[in-house]
Amino acid sequence: MSDCNCAPNDCSCGPNEDAPWWHRLITTALLNPVFEQQRSIFTNRSLRFEKIKAIGFDFDHTLGIYDCAELDHLAMDLVIEKLNKDKSIPTLSRDDVPEASFARKGLVVDIQEGNVAKIDRHGHVVMAYHGTKPMTSAERREVYGAGDHIPHVTHGDRFVPVDSDFAKPEVLIYSALAAQVDKKDCKRLWQSIRSHTDMIHRDGSLKKELTANPGRFMKADLELIPMLETLRKWGKKLFLLTNSEWYYTKAMINTALGTGKSPDDLSWVKLFDHVVCEARKPGYFMSKKNEGTVCSINSAGVFCGGNTDELESVIGCAGNEVLYIGDHIYADLITSKRSTHWRTMLIISELEEELEIRSGLPGMAMQIKQADDRRLTTEQELHYWRGIERALSHLDENGNADHLHRLRKDCSDRCQKAKDNLKQYIQQREQLRGEMSRALNPYWGSLFRAGSELTYYGQQLEDFACTYTSRASNIALYPERHYFRSSMDFMPHELNSM
Ligand SMILES: [Mg+2]
Structure with missing residues (x-):
């Protein structure tokens, strides 16, 4: 099959550029079999792939996979340099910020209190840190009330959801400083970090560094081109729809695709039927008649701006014939799902690692479920015996004292046994959950689950992503x-x- 001498699962040669598309496809499929869970596509709402006529891709963190450690370090250095000029904010060095795994998608920053929290789908705060210090249950209750509840997670004046990988450096810097400033200054601190982060994006200082050395910040996915070529062979219309500027996209995309070509080589444009830069999502999806959007075409035939109406008319497909693939749950999925009825696929880079860790703990998820089932059954048993105990306490002892005493004793023993078992099962469950949680992320546990509930992120994923997977090229495996x-x-x- 392959000319190289590498082991089947350890080939570092990459696809042969001269081989026909089908040869590269087969090689890819053999190297990454679909039964590898880490590369699977998971489905919330059924989708027949043959009904999809057009597939759109976001660029950043979707087709373009960043080396997040390098990117975060660069963004933090640029923001910290600006922050340190403000004498009202404690001086910070990058060594003072918590390690990268402290910031995750799906968390919520409470900018009024200086906290970062993990919340479940009902808005309950299940874990929180003030700065980098974990908050006790009592401290959480003091801030969020007896129910540990955040009623309006999207309340922008106070709570900021961490929606994308680009937001992680802000969370790390804020957490490093929040406990060092007065509570009344926490909001101003966040606004300052936010505005400096915006500035490094707007003034081009971040992108200047990225485009000067794309290979340092972007990881090539050699399976992307075979995947795109295959989809075209299957008759799918392909489009790229990104908020990034044209100059930035063309500077980075050859590295992302692993072509080895210079940014001036635009042959990659031919991989798509349509390319849109500076799309201004989510506004792009809301703008059936968006008067604020201006569409222009550059010399490469690439569109800048525009709206969904124009795109659907150019590609000749609309609504549920279109599958859009992106990594940003709000900008890429929520609005497109609500406004265009496009089918959606969310790219969650963390999924690959989470599945790998889970596979290293075989049977643990089942053990947690079994311990939880035993807890539920024993809880019901305890309620049952307590009911009998209550009924027996109301009975008159006249003439039946001995018999009644034996019954009460028996009932009390059974209650105690159920209580002991319940305590044991709860301990078992908590121990297993703790082990799993620490293995997945030492600070926050699973991205998707908070105890027996889905996290806020997990619920959004279920509501708005028809499908989800760890990287875009996984489509080639189906x-x-x-x-x-x-x-x-x-x-x-x-x-x-049941
Ligand atoms: Mg993106």
């Missing part, structure tokens, strides 16, 4: 007519009656 089928969802009363 056949042309694949049916992405969602697993059956049960309501609590259905589960109870």
Whole structure:
């Protein structure tokens, strides 16, 4: 099959540029079999791939996979340099910021209190840090009330959801400084970090560094071109839809695709039927008649700006015939799902690592479920015996004292046994959950789960992503007519009656 002498699962030669598309496709499929869970596509809402006529891709963190450690360091250095000029803010060095895994997508920053929190789908704060110090339950209750509840997570004046990888440096810097300033200054601190971060994006200082050395900041995915070529062979229309500027996209994309070509080589444009830069998502999706959007075409035939109406008319497909793939749950998915009815795929880079860690703890998820099931059953048993105990306490002892005493004693023993078992099962469950959580992320645990509930991020993922996966090129691992089928969802009363 391959001319190289590498082991089948350890080939470092990459695809052969001269080989026909089908040869490269087969090589890719053999190297990354679909049964590797880390590369699977997961389905929330069933999707017949053959019904999809057009597929759109975001660029940053979707086709373009960044080396996040390098990118975060650069962004932090630039922002810290600006912050340190403000004498009202404690001086900071990059060594003072917490390690990268402290900042994750799906967290919420409470800019009024200087906290970073993980919340479940109902808005309950399940974990929180003030600065970098973990908050106790009592401290959380003091701030968020007896229910540990944030009622309006999207309340921009106070709570800021961490939606994208680009937001992580801000969270790391804020956490390093929040505990060092007065509570009343926490909001101003955040606004200052936010405005300096905006500035390094707007004034081009960040992109100047990135475009000067794309290979340092971007990881090539050699499976992207075979995937795009295959989709074209299958008759899909392809488009690139990115908020990044044309100059930036063309400077970075050859590195992302692993072509080895210079930024001046625009042959990659031919991989797509349509390329849109400076799209200004999510506004792009809301703008059926968006008067604020201006569409222009540059010399390479690339569109800048515009709106969904124009795009659908150019590609000749609309609504659920279009699949859009992006990494930003708000800018790429929520608005496109609500406004255009496009089908969606969310790229979650963390998924690959989370699945790998889970696979290294075989059976643990099942053990947690079993411990939880035993807890539920024992809790019901305890309620049952307590009910009997209550009924027995109301009975008159006349003539039946001995018999009643034996019954009460028996009932009390069973209650105690159920209580002991319950305590043991809860301990077991908490121990297993703690082990799993620490393995997944030492600060926050799973991105998707908070105890027995979904996280806020997990709920958004379920609501707005038809499908999700760890990287865009995973599509190449599925056949042309694949049916992405969602697993059956049960309501609590259905589960109870199984
Ligand atoms: Mg993106």
